[in-house]
Amino acid sequence: TQLLEQSPQFLSIQEGENLTVYCNSSSVFSSLQWYRxxxxxxxxxxxxxxxxxxxxxxxxxxxxxxxxxxDSSLHITAAQPGDTGLYLCAGATPGGYQKVTFGTGTKLQVIP
Amino acid sequence: NAGVTQTPKFRILKIGQSMTLQCTQDMNHNYMYWYRQDPGMGLKLIYYSVGAGITDKGEVPNGYNVSRSTTEDFPLRLELAAPSQTSVYFCASSYTPAGRNTGELFFGEGSRLTVL
Structure with a gap:
C-alpha cells in the first residue's frame, strides 16, 4: 500500500499570509493531483x-x-478566507489501472 | 449537469442491519470508486471498478460488497453494519483516455452513515 503523508495536518493563518503544504511518499507516482x-x-x-x-x-x-x-508541494500566496478547506493530494499508480491513493489531508483555516 | 449522484445523503443504521448506498453517474466514465472518509482523515479506497462487470478491492474492503452491472451505476452494499463503518462515503468516477492513466476524479456529495 502506497502512503502519502501530508504536512502540516492543520494550519490556521491570517488573511494575507503565505503558506506551503507538503505531500510526501516513498513511492513513485505517474501523476499527482491536488483536491480541495x-x-x-x-x-x-x-x-x-x-x-x-x-x-x-x-x-x-x-x-x-x-x-x-x-513528492509535491502546494504554495498559496496572500491567502484569502475563500482558501479555507481541506487540501488533499492524490497519487496515481503507474500501470494499466487508474488507482488513486489519497494523502492524509491538510486542514487550512484562513482568518479574516 | 448531474455528474455523480449519491443517495441517501444521511442514514442511521442499527448494528447488524444491512443497506445499499446508491451511486450513479451520467458522464459515461469507465472508472468508478467508493471511498470512505473518517473525521480529519483523507480518503480510503473501498472498492473500484474499471468497467461494467469488473470490480476489485481497494484498501479497506472488509464488510462491503459492490456490483457494476451497468456503466452508470455502482452500488455499495453494507452487510451486518458495525460501528466501525460509521463514516462519510464518497462515490467517484473518472474517464481514462486511451494510453494514459491520469484523469480527474469527479465526486458525489457524500453519504453520511452512522451505525449505532
Whole structure:
C-alpha cells in the first residue's frame, strides 16, 4: 500500500499570509493531483501534475511535482478566507489501472 | 449537469442491519470508486471498478460488497453494519483516455452513515 503523508495536518493563518503544504511518499507516482474539499461536499480537483519537476500555477496557488515524482508541494500566496478547506493530494499508480491513493489531508483555516 | 449522484445523503443504521448506498453517474466514465472518509482523515479506497462487470478491492474492503452491472451505476452494499463503518462515503468516477492513466476524479456529495 502506497502512503502519502501530508504536512502540516492543520494550519490556521491570517488573511494575507503565505503558506506551503507538503505531500510526501516513498513511492513513485505517474501523476499527482491536488483536491480541495469544503465541508459537506466532495473533493474538487485543483490541478494534475505529471512530469518530474513540473510547476503549475493557478492564480495564487503554485503546485510543484518533485523531480523523482515522489513528492509535491502546494504554495498559496496572500491567502484569502475563500482558501479555507481541506487540501488533499492524490497519487496515481503507474500501470494499466487508474488507482488513486489519497494523502492524509491538510486542514487550512484562513482568518479574516 | 448531474455528474455523480449519491443517495441517501444521511442514514442511521442499527448494528447488524444491512443497506445499499446508491451511486450513479451520467458522464459515461469507465472508472468508478467508493471511498470512505473518517473525521480529519483523507480518503480510503473501498472498492473500484474499471468497467461494467469488473470490480476489485481497494484498501479497506472488509464488510462491503459492490456490483457494476451497468456503466452508470455502482452500488455499495453494507452487510451486518458495525460501528466501525460509521463514516462519510464518497462515490467517484473518472474517464481514462486511451494510453494514459491520469484523469480527474469527479465526486458525489457524500453519504453520511452512522451505525449505532
Amino acid at each position: 474539499q469544503e465541508p459537506g461536499e466532495g473533493p474538487v480537483l485543483l490541478v494534475t501534475v505529471v512530469t518530474g519537476g513540473e510547476v503549475k500555477k493557478l492564480k495564487r496557488l503554485t503546485f510543484q511535482f518533485g523531480d523523482a515524482r515522489k
